[in-house]
Amino acid sequence: GAVVSQHPSWVICKSGTSVKIECRSLDFQATTMFWYRQFPKQSLMLMATSNEGSKATYEQGVEKDKFLINHASLTLSTLTVTSAHPEDSSFYICSAPTGAGGANVLTFGAGSRLTVL
């Protein structure tokens, strides 16, 4: 079946540094990918929609200059948390539509846990 791979699975960084998270679609192409964020004991919240070859669409309240999204190819989207601070510590997860089993089925990556010291 379709697989979405995320890397790294976890990262610890110092405050003020930038962190890049990769989301790859394996064995299928994804013109659109979705980035979610989950704070402890809360549900996943959609942050942005990544579009191959064009600008990402951000949800209300998400800073586009803080969370840079690049969808440079049909199999790769990256999320860069710029000048990370402790409040950015969260679980970030991406997904891509696979079409398997019908339209609008999303396959999720395993997630990336970011801890900012």
Add this chain to the structure above:
Amino acid sequence: KQEVTQIPAALSVPEGENLVLNCSFTDSAIYNLQWFRQDPGKGLTSLLLIQSSQREQTSGRLNASLDKSSGRSTLYIAASQPGDSATYLCAVGNNNDMRFGAGTRLTVKP
């Protein structure tokens, strides 16, 4: 804007008990509804996917129902086991994205 609500927020049951988790959504114009399991510190595991034209799906001890007109879905877990302990998330698909409920944290006691 689609809003997804899950009740209860937490549930603790003895092993062997049957249980029902509830999910409600505000916009009935959905493409599908999906139930996920999330273990602490882990990613999502898809349990069941119900297309908008379907009313239920079953997998092993799990059965999920969908009543689109009333904006409700239930996840039924039969003969619960300690290994079922996790957070269960309901997600509703609209226009190629998904909106999640806050989840139900299930604890099954041996």
